[in-house]
Amino acid sequence: MYCHHLRLHNFRAYRELVLDLPPGLCVFLGPNAAGKTSLLEAMHLVATTKSPRTTNDAELICWGETVARAEAAFRSREGRTLRLAVGLQKTAGEALTKRLEVNGEVVAGAREVVSLAPVVMFGPDDLSLVKAGPGERRRFLNTALAQLQPRYLDDLVRYRRALRQRNELLKGLREGGCDFAAVQPWTEQLVRSGAALALDRKRFVADVGRHARELHAAIGGGEELTLTYRSDLAEADGQQQAEELFRARLDHLADLEARRGVTLVGPHRDELVVTLGGFPVRTFGSQGQQRTAALSLKLAQARVTQEWTREPPLLLLDDCLSELDATRARAVLKLEEELDGVVVTSAKLDPALAERTDAARFHVGEGEVRSS
Amino acid sequence: MLRYPRPLQRVIEELERLPGIGPKSAQRLAFALLKRNPADVRALGEALVALPEAVTRCQECFNYAEGELCAVCADPGRDRRLLCVVAEPADAMAIERANDYRGLYHILGGLLSPLDGIGPDDLTIAQLVDRVSRLQPAEVILATSPSVEGDATAEYLRQVLAAAGISNITRPALGLPVGAELDYADQVTLVRALQGRRAM
Numbered sequence: 001m002y003c004h005h006l007r008l009h010n011f012r013a014y015r016e017l018v019l020d021l022p023p024g025l026c027v028f029l030g031p032n033a034a035g036k037t038s039l040l041e042a043m044h045l046v047a048t049t050k051s052p053r054t055t056n057d058a059e060l061i062c063w064g065e066t067v068a069r070a071e072a073a074f075r076s077r078e079g080r081t082l083r084l085a086v087g088l089q090k091t092a093g094e095a096l097t098k099r100l101e102v103n104g105e106v107v108a109g110a111r112e113v114v115s116l117a118p119v120v121m122f123g124p125d126d127l128s129l130v131k132a133g134p135g136e137r138r139r140f141l142n143t144a145l146a147q148l149q150p151r152y153l154d155d156l157v158r159y160r161r162a163l164r165q166r167n168e169l170l171k172g173l174r175e176g177g178c179d180f181a182a183v184q185p186w187t188e189q190l191v192r193s194g195a196a197l198a199l200d201r202k203r204f205v206a207d208v209g210r211h212a213r214e215l216h217a218a219i220g221g222g223e224e225l226t227l228t229y230r231s232d233l234a235e236a237d238g239q240q241q242a243e244e245l246f247r248a249r250l251d252h253l254a255d256l257e258a259r260r261g262v263t264l265v266g267p268h269r270d271e272l273v274v275t276l277g278g279f280p281v282r283t284f285g286s287q288g289q290q291r292t293a294a295l296s297l298k299l300a301q302a303r304v305t306q307e308w309t310r311e312p313p314l315l316l317l318d319d320c321l322s323e324l325d326a327t328r329a330r331a332v333l334k335l336e337e338e339l340d341g342v343v344v345t346s347a348k349l350d351p352a353l354a355e356r357t358d359a360a361r362f363h364v365g366e367g368e369v370r371s372s
Numbered sequence: 373m374l375r376y377p378r379p380l381q382r383v384i385e386e387l388e389r390l391p392g393i394g395p396k397s398a399q400r401l402a403f404a405l406l407k408r409n410p411a412d413v414r415a416l417g418e419a420l421v422a423l424p425e426a427v428t429r430c431q432e433c434f435n436y437a438e439g440e441l442c443a444v445c446a447d448p449g450r451d452r453r454l455l456c457v458v459a460e461p462a463d464a465m466a467i468e469r470a471n472d473y474r475g476l477y478h479i480l481g482g483l484l485s486p487l488d489g490i491g492p493d494d495l496t497i498a499q500l501v502d503r504v505s506r507l508q509p510a511e512v513i514l515a516t517s518p519s520v521e522g523d524a525t526a527e528y529l530r531q532v533l534a535a536a537g538i539s540n541i542t543r544p545a546l547g548l549p550v551g552a553e554l555d556y557a558d559q560v561t562l563v564r565a566l567q568g569r570r571a572m
Contacts, residue, residue, distance in 0.1 A: 111558075150559035151559070151563045151564075153560075154560045161520040165486050165521070165524070166486075168486035168487050169486045172486065181531075182528075185484065185525070185527035185528040186486075188523075188524070189520050189523055189524050
């Protein structure tokens with residue numbers, strides 16, 4: 001998959017932009033705050049329905065405007081073209097409407113978009129992938145798996161809903177408001193969707209772990225990188241077994257849950273443990289080690305996407321090569337050979353970028369993008 | 373400052389209280405009423421005034437009715453050994469429109485949802501149990517929606533009905549839209565339909 005056409009209207013600093021991109025490696029060069037990241041952000045937004053930078057979509061609309069639009073055309077390895085668009089409109093009050101389009105037709109929700117054009121992005125903020133709490137790594141698993149398996153997002157939405165409903169009842173139970181029998185139907189919903197999530201995550205982590213270790217070695221991480229899926233349901237194989245295990249774990253903690261008033265077992269407590277040479281990177285890693293580990297995870301996600309879907313994802317690398325020495329940066333760019341599209345932003349033409357004379361270079365500044 | 377005459381303002385305020393009607397729609401509707409033939413407006417008014425008393429709840433199934441029983445419960449030609457449980461009257465109406473089902477209905481009046489404070493006592497579940505013990509139906513169909521709340525409500529009913537001695541409890545299949553090409557089915561529907569496959 002690569003992005004061959006991008007069209008922006010009132011998106012961040014871009015009033016109007018029409019840009020055609022070739023397959024292979026594309027490099028956006030320009031000073032800080034020139035609008036390089038916004039270009040990657042737009043591609044990420046249309047493909048995943050979410051900005052990688054903000055959860056407040058109103059920020060994406062050009063200052064003083066009420067309507068914004070981002071549209072991108074992707075070409076798959078088989079040569080099929082896919083046009084995705086996101087339209088944003090501020091309405092009365094603070095409300096914002098978001099319209100998702102696939103090939104010119106409006107679709108109902110993210111569920112119908114996220115698995116169409118796989119995109120993997122790595123930027124400066126992604127350090128939090130290894131540095132922040134477990135929630136950040138669950139988010140990584142959720143975003144990746146939603147792209148890989150249309151069913152995953154449905155299970156996730158159902159799981160979260162069942163969890164909230166069940167917790168509400170447990171809270172009432174603690175306050176003596178109802179009996180435990182009322183909890184059981186929600187437990188059943190929780191168990192079904194939760195077991196499916198855990199199995200998907202387990203399979204994904206096994207594959208990502210294998211590639212991350214290899215890629216980490218290639219981009220110069222000295223110690224061995226390992227990923228471990230830590231879950232209440234980690235040892236289960238198959239839907240039925242996972243459901244049975246989940247039910248047994250919940251049964252076992254029923255009294256404690258009733259006292260605490262909250263669900264104590266399940267995928268919402270999962271952790272993805274990242275270690276370097278046997279030590280958790282989160283607490284023991286240096287800034288540099290953490291960055292290389294996080295980058296390895298994202299690059300591994302790209303490989304797994306290719307393996308599972310037979311479609312190489314579009315890889316977006318935001319301002320991350322300057323932090324690496326030339327050898328490592330070269331190793332990262334080498335991944336382009338396996339993919340159809342890699343888009344890189346950088347403030348300066350680092351040696352590893354300069355020697356890639358096959359790359360299409362663009363200069364970015366003052367709301368314009370010029371080919372060079 | 374210009375204000376609408378009080379009778380007009382009152383209509384706008386009353387309309388605004390309806391679901392899905394904001395201030396602008398309320399205004400537009402009120403103006404439309406003003407422009408209409410007075411006889412039409414009076415007819416609408418009379419229909420509205422009669423509504424709360426003319427429409428009752430069926431004493432058997434809790435669907436809307438005129439009088440004690442709804443049209444389905446009052447119909448001697450319906451199969452009393454078949455009972456279909458739905459959340460709202462609109463769900464029963466949807467099944468009726470398909471003109472295939474010949475059994476009775478039971479309207480729950482909603483779905484279980486602790487977050488909205490809706491528990492078993494807020495639905496017509498006790499009445500359902502009472503009804504099945506009287507009717508002794510050969511089959512009870514739990515036709516709540518396949519949402520988390522609909523599934524949980526069905527699961528709760530399954531337990532309650534099993535405890536009441538009902539052995540044949542069914543749930544409608546999740547499936548592909550009839551006549552649609554497999555190619556075009558949305559992927560989640562396709563996966564769920566495959567998960568619910570059955571032997572031929």
